[in-house]
Amino acid sequence: MRFAWFVWLARHFGEFGYGDGPLRGAIGTLAVLLTAALTGYTLRRHRAAAAAAAGVVCIAGLAWLAAH
Secondary structure, eight states: OHHHHHHHHHHTGGGGTOTTOHHHHHHHHHHHHHHHHHHHHHTTTSHHHHHHHHHHHHHHHHHHHHHO
């Protein structure tokens, strides 16, 4: 299942806002994941809130990358 997902992602790579090249896409994705990790770390005392906030930041950031 995971392999099939990677194959699908490779086929539709250009549709996710990574048309400027793999380096710029990787930098943007890394920035989004780092921001999500820092958000989760900030709320570490409240695990449910930390997981929810990190998930929202990650989804919003990747959606923004895909749309722009």
